[in-house]
Amino acid sequence: MSASSGFSILLKAIDMNVGFIGAGNLALYMSQGLVRSGAIRASQIFASSPETKKPTVKDLKELGVRFSPDNKATVEKSKLLILAVKPKIMPYVLDELSTMVNKDHLIMSFAAGVNISSIEKKLPPDARVMRAMTNTCCAVKEGATVYASGKNSETSDGEMIEQIFGRVGTVEEVEEANIDAITGLSGSGPAYAFEAIEALSDGAVKMGLPRGLAMRLGAQSLIGAGRMLLETGKHPGELKDAICSPEGATIYALHHLEKGGFRSLLIDAVEASCVRTRELQLQGSEDTTNVEAIKKSIRDGLHLQEILENNGAFKK
Numbered sequence: 001m002s003a004s005s006g007f008s009i010l011l012k013a014i015d016m017n018v019g020f021i022g023a024g025n026l027a028l029y030m031s032q033g034l035v036r037s038g039a040i041r042a043s044q045i046f047a048s049s050p051e052t053k054k055p056t057v058k059d060l061k062e063l064g065v066r067f068s069p070d071n072k073a074t075v076e077k078s079k080l081l082i083l084a085v086k087p088k089i090m091p092y093v094l095d096e097l098s099t100m101v102n103k104d105h106l107i108m109s110f111a112a113g114v115n116i117s118s119i120e121k122k123l124p125p126d127a128r129v130m131r132a133m134t135n136t137c138c139a140v141k142e143g144a145t146v147y148a149s150g151k152n153s154e155t156s157d158g159e160m161i162e163q164i165f166g167r168v169g170t171v172e173e174v175e176e177a178n179i180d181a182i183t184g185l186s187g188s189g190p191a192y193a194f195e196a197i198e199a200l201s202d203g204a205v206k207m208g209l210p211r212g213l214a215m216r217l218g219a220q221s222l223i224g225a226g227r228m229l230l231e232t233g234k235h236p237g238e239l240k241d242a243i244c245s246p247e248g249a250t251i252y253a254l255h256h257l258e259k260g261g262f263r264s265l266l267i268d269a270v271e272a273s274c275v276r277t278r279e280l281q282l283q284g285s286e287d288t289t290n291v292e293a294i295k296k297s298i299r300d301g302l303h304l305q306e307i308l309e310n311n312g313a314f315k316k
């Protein structure tokens with residue numbers, strides 16, 4: 001499902017209150033996308049965090065989001081509860097929420113690495129839980145959201161999630177086992193792209209372009225390449241070949257990228273983010289026993305859930 005059809009502006013706002021537990025960057029950028037796309041009115045969005053002085057709180061308030069330092073206020077007002085706190089905070093937030101949520105709430109966690117079963121174990125048995133990953137590009141309706149369903153979530157919950165997040169980018173259901181790798185790819189992905197644009201424009205500035213022009217053209221090149229890949233369905237190698245004129249400029253540049261290990265670096269980056277995501281699950285699980293051995297197992301490719309369950313961890 002995609003927000004890029006150009007028709008989303010004509011769609012009506014979704015009549016449902018959405019609450020963010022955690023009022024940081026994710027809550028802010030997602031709220032901006034939801035409000036600016038017309039998906040949800042700002043007055044229907046609630047957010048809470050104990051840190052009230054952060055710039056993101058100020059920006060959320062300016063957007064019209066209803067902020068409270070008390071999570072209880074967000075829980076009471078919202079039907080969809082989005083968990084947007086750091087993974088290591090999750091055990092404490094879930095302990096707090098367990099006394100407040102009921103089966104009318106849909107609880108959607110975006111916390112990197114924190115798996116569905118560890119969330120469900122801390123909440124009432126009938127809690128409807130989903131785990132998701134997205135990125136900050138939701139703010140400009142170009143987010144990439146995926147979700148996996150918990151044991152009590154219903155088909156209509158998935159439909160509702162697709163309706164909401166389809167207004168701020170693409171959204172699809174995936175196997176939960178894929179979400180750590182997706183975090184390394186599209187959760188972290190915009191950060192790789194921002195670094196690339198900055199570095200490309202450094203090169204252009206070195207060659208004499210003004211910075212603003214360099215950044216605009218660098219950014220548009222990435223947007224255009226992504227759009228072309230999606231719309232043509234062609235392999236990236238084929239699209240790349242069409243730019244490389246024989247003896248021309250581009251193939252000389254690509255040779256430099258190959259020598260510098262460009263593709264290998266990107267593969268390493270996605271892997272590093274994925275492995276780190278699995279380590280973050282450790283922070284979100286309250287399990288502090290044998291941390292170094294567990295980290296080594298994660299690097300060796302085992303999923304933390306399996307390791308901890310084999311050790312009898314995650315028992316409430």
Ligand SMILES: NC(=O)C1=CN([C@@H]2O[C@H](COP(=O)(O)OP(=O)(O)OC[C@H]3O[C@@H](n4cnc5c(N)ncnc54)[C@H](O)[C@@H]3O)[C@@H](O)[C@H]2O)C=CC1
Pocket residue numbers: 021022023024025026027048049050051054071083084085086087089092093110111112133134135136187
């Ligand atoms: N920033 C991003 O691009 C993305 C972040 N995520 C996930 O979203 C979560 C939040 O990330 P960010 O927004 O980047 O972090 P952040 O540090 O900007 O925001 C975290 C917020 O949680 C609040 N908080 C701390 N303790 C709390 C408590 N007990 N109750 C309620 N709020 C509490 C903090 O005050 C802060 O407002 C993380 O788990 C991250 O993995 C997922 C996808 C993308």
Ligand SMILES: O=C(O)[C@@H]1CCC=N1
Pocket residue numbers: 112183187188
């Ligand atoms: O850096 C992080 O941990 C989060 C998850 C994906 C993007 N930001």
